[in-house]
Amino acid sequence: MAFPPMQPAADADQARQHTYHDGTSRTVQVSEREIPYPEGRLIISRTDLNGVLTHANDAFIELSGYTREELIGQPHAILRHPDMPRAAFKDLWDTMKAGKKWHGYVKNLRKDGSHYWVYATAVPNIRNGQTVGYTSVRRKPSRKKIEELSAVYKEWKAAEGST
């Protein structure tokens, strides 16, 4: 996978290596800075069957730090934060490929290396009995859940043997 370049802020001083499911890898610059979820809004995106972004609403664009032109046509994994375990996304894709709805807490990476947490729900787009893509809608997560899931994901990452 190839992505448009990040634009790390001054505090994004940790270089982290990602390896994606297709075996390609990317170095990302991350900071510890969390951006608050925008009150009252939904972050909405759609992808094709391969996880390539075909639609992003204004909240999605604003929070990601990328422009719409930079995002559309890119793999959704452009937002993947190195603290997120592969197992969480495997569960997402396995669930959706089975035609079911998926819920989960996700830490997303912004273009500037900071992050934001979401509670995401993803559904397959079924038209005339065929899955033609996927819609994902994110809501504001509770702080308690973020803390619980941060600990869980840390354990999963350790079990995956990556940093």
Place this chain on the structure above:
Amino acid sequence: MTLNLLIAPDFAPERFAGWHMLNTVLQKRSGLQLHLLTPASAAEQAQLIAEGKVDAVYANPFDAASMIRDAGYQAIARPVGKSDEMVIATAAGSAANTVEDLQPGCKIALTDNKDVKLIGLRLLEPADLTEADIQWQMVDTYQAAARMAIKGEVDASFFLAEAYHSLSKLTKSQLKALMESKLADITHVLLTSAKVGADAERVKEALVGLTGTPDGQPVLDELGIAGGFEPMTQEDAEFMIDLMDTLLD
């Protein structure tokens, strides 16, 4: 043949005349006979639909979803720049300043509007509140919901945003909004039943053509839909239904 056009009962009372004006102008422009139905409650709406008396519906988003997927209705148009939003408000003097300040066991007043309740529940998730954690107080009107919050009889009330903003200045001065949604992509939808057939296109053309015209724009202004209506494709409707599916739980 006369087509029955039903307007979902969640519009603000001051819009009532506007819907009648719309019915008149749509008849004139489409050449069709339209009979306006304005049920007083969601239950009355459901009964009229179940009896097969409804040919076209200006439906709230969640009803529209089930009518399209389960009852064969077709989405033909939606309002431009008028999304369905909700407000969670408490008394102006309440100690709560955000939804996260609401605690399990809190009392919330709400009307019989399932869209408002569903979106409200999603907006309470950051406070770790689920439907079972709340003592719900059902009321008949948004004015009653406002009064209960102002008197401190409930910790908060749910409002359709348009209804909240239509409250009197005095009432609003005694309330504090803890949260106002900005969902943007969820709107009411004009649906037609399968039996309307080719006339659906005439209704759509009449409705979409109102914007900026001498007889149409004043009606749209009266309805608070100054941007008018835009045509909706089947895929637009499916997209909104997928979106709402994600909000059900």
